[in-house]
Amino acid sequence: MKLTVWTYEGPPHVGAMRIATGMEGVHYVLHAPQGDTYADLLFTMIERRDARPPVTYTTFQARDLGSDTADLFQSAARDAYERFQPNAMIVGASCTAELIQDDPGGLAQALDLPCPVIPLELPSYSKKENWGAAETFYQMVRRLAMPRSDNLPDGPSCNILGPTALGFRHRDDIREIVGLIERMGIRVNIVAPMGATPQDLNRIADADFNVVLYPEIADTTARWLERQFGQKRTSVIPIGVGATIDFVREVADFAGLDAEAFLADERSNMSWWSRSIDSNYLTGKRVFVFGDATHAVAMARVARDEMGFEVVGLGCYNREFARELRAAAKEYGLEPLITDDYLEVEAAIEALQPEMVLGTQMERHIAKRLGMPCAVISAPVHVQDFPARYSPMMGFEGAAVLFDTLVHPLVMGLEEHLLHMFREDFEFHDEAGPSHLGHGTKVRTVDDETIEITIEETGGWTGDAERELKKIPFFVRGKARRNTEKYAAEKGLSAITVETLYDAKAHFSR
Amino acid sequence: MNDLSPNALATGLGAGCTDAPVLRERGQREVFCGLTGIMWLHRKIQDAFFLIVGSRTCAHLMQSAAGVMIFAEPRFATAVMEEKDLAGMVDAHDELDATVERLLARRPDIKMLFLVGSCPSEVIKLDLSRAAERLSTVYHPDVRVLNYSGSGIETTFTQGEDACLASLVPELPELDTDEPSLLIAGTLADVVEDQFARLLDELGVGPVRFLPPRRSDDLPSVGPSTKLLLAQPFLGDTARALTERGAQMLSAPYPLGAEGTTDWLKVAADAFGVTDEHFDNVTRPGRERAAKALAPHREKLDGKSAFFFPDSQMEPSLARMLHHECGMDIIEVGTPYLHKGLVHEELAQLPIGTTISEGQDVDLQLDRVREARPDITVCGLGLANPLEAEGLTTKWAIELVFTPIQGYDQAGDLAALFTRPMNRQTRLKI
Numbered sequence: 015m016k017l018t019v020w021t022y023e024g025p026p027h028v029g030a031m032r033i034a035t036g037m038e039g040v041h042y043v044l045h046a047p048q049g050d051t052y053a054d055l056l057f058t059m060i061e062r063r064d065a066r067p068p069v070t071y072t073t074f075q076a077r078d079l080g081s082d083t084a085d086l087f088q089s090a091a092r093d094a095y096e097r098f099q100p101n102a103m104i105v106g107a108s109c110t111a112e113l114i115q116d117d118p119g120g121l122a123q124a125l126d127l128p129c130p131v132i133p134l135e136l137p138s139y140s141k142k143e144n145w146g147a148a149e150t151f152y153q154m155v156r157r158l159a160m161p162r163s164d165n166l167p168d169g170p171s172c173n174i175l176g177p178t179a180l181g182f183r184h185r186d187d188i189r190e191i192v193g194l195i196e197r198m199g200i201r202v203n204i205v206a207p208m209g210a211t212p213q214d215l216n217r218i219a220d221a222d223f224n225v226v227l228y229p230e231i232a233d234t235t236a237r238w239l240e241r242q243f244g245q246k247r248t249s250v251i252p253i254g255v256g257a258t259i260d261f262v263r264e265v266a267d268f269a270g271l272d273a274e275a276f277l278a279d280e281r282s283n284m285s286w287w288s289r290s291i292d293s294n295y296l297t298g299k300r301v302f303v304f305g306d307a308t309h310a311v312a313m314a315r316v317a318r319d320e321m322g323f324e325v326v327g328l329g330c331y332n333r334e335f336a337r338e339l340r341a342a343a344k345e346y347g348l349e350p351l352i353t354d355d356y357l358e359v360e361a362a363i364e365a366l367q368p369e370m371v372l373g374t375q376m377e378r379h380i381a382k383r384l385g386m387p388c389a390v391i392s393a394p395v396h397v398q399d400f401p402a403r404y405s406p407m408m409g410f411e412g413a414a415v416l417f418d419t420l421v422h423p424l425v426m427g428l429e430e431h432l433l434h435m436f437r438e439d440f441e442f443h444d445e446a447g448p449s450h451l452g453h454g455t456k457v458r459t460v461d462d463e464t465i466e467i468t469i470e471e472t473g474g475w476t477g478d479a480e481r482e483l484k485k486i487p488f489f490v491r492g493k494a495r496r497n498t499e500k501y502a503a504e505k506g507l508s509a510i511t512v513e514t515l516y517d518a519k520a521h522f523s524r
Numbered sequence: 525m526n527d528l529s530p531n532a533l534a535t536g537l538g539a540g541c542t543d544a545p546v547l548r549e550r551g552q553r554e555v556f557c558g559l560t561g562i563m564w565l566h567r568k569i570q571d572a573f574f575l576i577v578g579s580r581t582c583a584h585l586m587q588s589a590a591g592v593m594i595f596a597e598p599r600f601a602t603a604v605m606e607e608k609d610l611a612g613m614v615d616a617h618d619e620l621d622a623t624v625e626r627l628l629a630r631r632p633d634i635k636m637l638f639l640v641g642s643c644p645s646e647v648i649k650l651d652l653s654r655a656a657e658r659l660s661t662v663y664h665p666d667v668r669v670l671n672y673s674g675s676g677i678e679t680t681f682t683q684g685e686d687a688c689l690a691s692l693v694p695e696l697p698e699l700d701t702d703e704p705s706l707l708i709a710g711t712l713a714d715v716v717e718d719q720f721a722r723l724l725d726e727l728g729v730g731p732v733r734f735l736p737p738r739r740s741d742d743l744p745s746v747g748p749s750t751k752l753l754l755a756q757p758f759l760g761d762t763a764r765a766l767t768e769r770g771a772q773m774l775s776a777p778y779p780l781g782a783e784g785t786t787d788w789l790k791v792a793a794d795a796f797g798v799t800d801e802h803f804d805n806v807t808r809p810g811r812e813r814a815a816k817a818l819a820p821h822r823e824k825l826d827g828k829s830a831f832f833f834p835d836s837q838m839e840p841s842l843a844r845m846l847h848h849e850c851g852m853d854i855i856e857v858g859t860p861y862l863h864k865g866l867v868h869e870e871l872a873q874l875p876i877g878t879t880i881s882e883g884q885d886v887d888l889q890l891d892r893v894r895e896a897r898p899d900i901t902v903c904g905l906g907l908a909n910p911l912e913a914e915g916l917t918t919k920w921a922i923e924l925v926f927t928p929i930q931g932y933d934q935a936g937d938l939a940a941l942f943t944r945p946m947n948r949q950t951r952l953k954i
């Protein structure tokens with residue numbers, strides 16, 4: 015048993031729902047109790063979809079157990095076919111139905127429905143949402159893919175794999191990347207799962223290669239396609255300017271095109287915005303990055319190479335991609351944090367005292383509690399992650415969106431200086447956040463309790479030093495405290511005075 | 525029939541829908557499970573913690589159901605069962621004990637712990653009452669450990685509160701006096717509870733106690749001199765458990781709308797021998813304020829039609845209020861479970877011909893609502909946007925559970941929940 019307050023991922027059948035809901039002409043019959051229908055609201059409320067997810071739940075009750083849950087499943091599947099006339103059906107069990115072992119796959123097969131029926135085995139007690147989505151997509155492609163057609167248009171072509179319903183910025187990423195690829199002169203055969211029909215999956219082998227945008231969803235499938243049809247798969251995730259350039263080169267290489275000629279005409283505002291003098295204040299900001307492995311790794315590169323930040327922490331919640339994250343952490347000289355326990359992430363952030371957090375909605379909350387700026391860069395999603403405006407994360411436009419996203423929560427350049435200079439201005443109190451975020455933004459400081467504990471632990475801040483520390487603006491105070499204490503510990507000082515504070519400042523100046 | 529409602533008699537509706545045939549459906553249900561009640565219960569009882577023994581699905585439900593993640597550290601969590609718990613590789617009871625130990629170490633402020641059963645824990649027959657007993661002994665006297673089931677195979681949405689309160693009943697001290705007292709059962713917003721306490725005090729009804737209490741060490745006593753008045757229509761098991769402890773149940777409509785509130789208070793007043801004149805005097809300011817607050821809404825709702833999908837079991841009461849106090853036509857009253865004994869006062873006031881449906885077959889019900897094209901459809905979060913996209917105006921049912929709507933001073937707010945979506949439709953020009 016694992017004590018859980020908030021979770022980064024839902025159960026695996028929610029992953030299957032993300033595939034079914036993203037696709038067209040697919041229906042999912044899920045053996046599940048009534049309460050599991052809550053999952054519909056993820057799509058209709060968070061993503062604001064204007065149609066119900068194509069899911070029929072059997073909603074068996076206690077009184078059905080042991081007698082006719084299997085019949086219930088069959089009649090639900092039959093009715094769902096009649097009503098929705100899908101081109102393909104997926105069937106499976108949620109956590110409770112898994113325990114009663116009705117075998118939805120076999121039961122559905124026995125109905126002999128006039129459409130392909132794909133059974134899913136998604137172990138609810140060991141796997142999670144992303145895995146469920148990946149497995150569902152894989153099973154569907156395995157079942158529906160047909161041999162490559164002989165009669166194809168000339169010129170290079172690819173599939174774009176990975177986007178789903180409820181994906182973080184998937185809607186806009188696809189538009190951006192399809193545009194990029196088409197400008198390169200490559201035909202997009204299919205985009206899947208989101209937007210694809212079962213018939214589209216039939217012709218997945220017609221492309222020359224696969225663009226894997228979201229490995230969490232599409233990696234399993236792309237590897238199988240590579241083995242089965244010899245389609246190469248991309249490895250670069252086009253998040254940030256540098257990665258997008260690398261991505262273009264990789265894709266051009268697969269397609270036999272000249273990347274440099276193409277890149278000469280492509281621009282992202284991000285490059286200049288980041289070089290412009292106003293962005294100087296971003297230099298060396300200490301950031302903590304956490305999300306799904308793909309987004310976290312990609313964002314660490316953007317943070318370091320394109321924003322000029324210093325990455326002080328890097329982690330992900332999906333163990334399936336721990337290897338990729340470990341490799342990246344090594345490159346940054348960091349200890350990787352791989353956990354789906356939100357309290358552990360909170361503890362790590364608290365200990366590191368970064369100046370900014372790039373994370374998920376969980377970290378946004380943690381950062382809010384700790385009074386740190388935060389930008390959301392990865393699923394799990396929240397209604398705010400589906401903005402009305404076009405906001406991709408990928409490609410050259412995505413990089414520009416990222417620049418804005420990362421700068422927005424921060425205290426702006428000159429404002430930061432004024433805060434340093436006139437600490438005692440009553441309007442610069444610790445509760446005041448960046449002025450452009452309005453007066454509603456409350457920022458909590460290290461509370462008194464923490465201060466007292468620290469005093470005991472470190473042998474003591476003198477009253478003067480403590481007062482001097484408070485003159486340092488809240489958004490760097492945590493770092494100053496940490497550095498000073500580290501310095502005092504190294505020097506074996508028993509008391510921290512104003513002198514120690516400034517000695518430490520000089521020691522750590524960079 | 526024990527119809528205490530002057531209103532039902534005055535309008536000549538007599539038995540209304542009490543004996544009307546009920547459309548019983550057994551198809552796909554699009555409703556929450558009883559775990560969802562923890563959303564409000566964990567805020568109501570301030571020193572209680574709710575530990576769901578369940579799956580990742582249960583944890584995900586709790587995180588998603590409120591629409592957003594409510595991030596003030598909640599007093600609930602899920603002990604997510606893993607493969608090794610199911611395969612018998614570990615003793616689930618030992619695991620649970622360890623989980624509780626960790627939890628209570630983190631939250632020393634907790635005085636009452638509910639172990640809440642889920643579908644998976646019920647299916648594998650994990651005996652939480654045994655666990656609760658064992659843990660109660662371990663943590664006595666600091667923490668009381670109770671258990672109930674909020675599983676989706678046994679409970680729908682508000683039935684979770686019923687199960688929770690029913691589990692509290694054996695804990696209530698014995699009332700050792702013959703002097704009558706009033707026990708009001710069912711979670712109300714604190715502000716509403718305070719209003720009712722003031723009104724009842726002015727009426728001379730009392731002593732008055734509420735279940736659930738705001739703190740676990742403040743449990744009301746119960747005994748044969750207790751008169752029980754339900755504030756919520758979904759408390760069948762709680763009512764039964766309380767009457768088994770001797771409480772005498774008062775039958776009333778529920779305090780939604782001005783008339784509903786008057787009728788409800790009147791039942792309590794009569795049970796305590798309050799004169800009509802005194803009752804009139806005490807309730808007059810409230811009635812007048814409510815009438816004033818309702819008037820502009822009635823203007824907008826009069827003659828409009830409403831359709832209820834099943835959600836909280838409050839549907840018959842809400843329909844009665846919208847029909848009587850706002851002049852609305854009610855097309856269908858869907859409810860997950862129709863406890864006729866608890867809502868017959870409400871059914872009696874619904875016009876003959878109203879469709880009353882129990883259970884659900886969501887696809888068939890969607891066919892009916894598309895056919896009927898009501899002016900407002902009250903439904904769950906999974907259905908609201910899709911129906912809006914089809915051109916129907918909707919009201920999220922869950923808001924009716926999460927908003928203070930009972931009592932005189934909330935009657936206008938209750939009506940406003942229905943006028944706002946309509947108002948929006950008329951404003952928008954896009």
Ligand code: SF4
Pocket residue numbers: 047048049050109110557558559578579581582583585641642643644674675676677
């Ligand atoms: S219906 Fe059952 S399994 Fe689903 S969330 Fe509710 S208790 Fe958990």
